[in-house]
Amino acid sequence: MKNTLILSSSPHIKSPETIPTIMFQVCLALLPAIFVGIYSFGARAAWIILLAIVSAVAFEAAAQKVMGRPISINDGSACVTGILLALNLPPTVPWWLVIIGSFFAIIIGKQIYGGLGHNPFNPALVGRVVLLISFPAQMTLWAFPSHPLFAHVTDTLSGATPLGWIKTHLMTHATLPTTLPFNMLQAFIGQTGGCIGEISALALLIGAAFLLWKKIIPWIIPVSFIATVFFITGTFWIINPEHYLNPVFHVLSGGLLLGAFFMATDMVTNPVTKVGMLIFGIGCGLLTSVIRLFGGYPEGVSFAILLMNATTPLLDRWTRPRVFGEVPHK
């Protein structure tokens, strides 16, 4: 028994929460979406997710080795990035695209800034957007959920995501058809085309509820993000329902829930103040709506979050909370 006393300054107790426990819980929260992705798209989805995780972790380790920094792959952040990247890819992508995505996510999105905590943009979204811009054909080749459960899904959807289908349809038609090739229930439980992780709103909401309950993520960002999208798309829908999609579809599809609960809430890249978070969420919602309704891309969540990431330092500076006992300057 050593008889020495340890010295350090107060406080002498600390909460059990660490970076790895946070990352682990985020992974746990993504399990329902992973499960639905694999269930719907088969072994191929599992293979993409696994490849994304392994390559993300490997790039992280390699980058740190090259830069002579301590290897910190045990903190779980590269694993989360890998999962999020995979969940944002269509199930049809070739394997090498996954590796390129991981490279950009980890090396360009994160490690060149100094690693976890220093990256201004969400790494997984950096990877995804690089792929989306550079490989548009591969990145928009959708597949049906291949499980027999979804055999009823008709050809009219031709594997497209609901929002993609709408965008294409509106290029050749003036108005939306009276009956859509997908319904709300399908969009809710995940019987539409889409990226591996975005198809089931239900699975994402289960994970989100877990993160909110564990207080891993703040509620302000996802709620303001989703509410803004709902409000704006809903306004246009009320004005002209023949041309604009029901806002419920906007909320349930196109990766909004995945983005709002799991990407916009990336703590490194969003503001630390409550007001900053509110503006951040509203900004994400505004940009997403504008891109979806008027932009060239059918879905705008990734671009919206990345653009708002860039405003984070300013938002933090402008929204410094009132200090206890502070009298506003006259």
Added chain:
Amino acid sequence: MILHPFPGGIHPNDEKGLTAHLQVEDTPIPERVFLPLSQHIGAPAQPVVKVGDQVRIGDKIAEARGFVSANIHASVTGVVRSIGDYPNVFGRLSPAIEIETTDDSPFQPDKKREDVLSLPPQTLIPFIREAGIVGMGGATFPTHVKLSPPEDKPIQSLIINGVECEPYLTADHRLMLEHPLEILEGIVYIHHILGARFTYLAIEANKPDAIQLMEETVKKEDAKINVISVPKRYPQGAEKQLIKTIIGREVPAGGGLPMDVGAVVQNVGTTFAIYEAIRWGKPLIERILTVTGRGVKSPKNLRVRLGTPVQDILDLCGGWKTEPGKLIMGGPMMGINQFDLRVPVTKGTSGILLLPRDEVGEYHPHTCIRCGRCVTVCPMGLLPNFLGVFSEYARFSDAERYHLLDCIECGSCTYICPAKRPLVQMIRYAKGEVLRRRKKAANK
């Protein structure tokens, strides 16, 4: 009553079950005591005895120097053996008076003072000043100063602080359970001095027995005191946070004082000392403290003579039960840990906490991941994440603009940080640096 919660705060395990049920025990008279001349905020006291002098328990052995200072009294009867440097709670040496005990006679109070409330309020303050009473919650600010607000700052609210929000500590809790009448009387005296319109006794909700007993006592004695159960949340017992909770007003940032919002806060331990000083003429020579933690063989609540070395108390409680980790004077959130067991118990020692080795984590700070948890928990509405980074990069003027000096150093940010960054430690460093530079600039 409607409470006004302060922002932020944390919920660590309170760990009070170790000692909350234990009656306060008297400790045997120590063989020798070491009484530091500085057991309070302000100027150190000036010795009025010489080496070799015989002193009786309760004799004044050092005198307050200036208004913001406090007298020191002999806590045992004996002979002054030395006046010189001795280890103090802050890990440094500072002047102390050593008394070797020759006689274990207890303190003999004066005749009981019966006419307290018929005396003019101002005449009570000298009793308190004479007794060397300071804030016993840990802040150790001389009490007579706090009870002498300037004419232009009328006091409307007197708040007695029985919150004891630091985990582990149960000294104030036991005091309320065992001396409710005396505390009540102390409150009445303080009220007489200040003439406050409202008097509150705030107790954290995790002490329902104390709340009930104090409520019953107040009712029986027909006193005009509101006993208030405040929610359990650290740092609920911090002065500014308590004032906000009870009266809904915020002490101004940038160096404001409770009297700026018409409030005075006194700890229950201090209130008890005030009672003893005024009623019995008893100086502050002993205090109640909690010896606790899973590292100590038998946890206790003790009445200890000031100046008793920690080693004596440790021996009395059976020493370490586990491999030693940390020995902390005070609570785990704001207490100061020790390496030298000669350190004496002083007026501000509310507890001695022994943490076993396996409860003392070693942490390697990571880069801030901007999770914002420190911002959420900061009870002062600061941005500890930025203050920490400013401190790291020596950007002290930026830190000042972000209200560095309003930090109360409660440690909530460091407690909650998942990256295990030593935030409050970096803030303390920056504060020291800013104050040092200001002093230097003023001297030019």
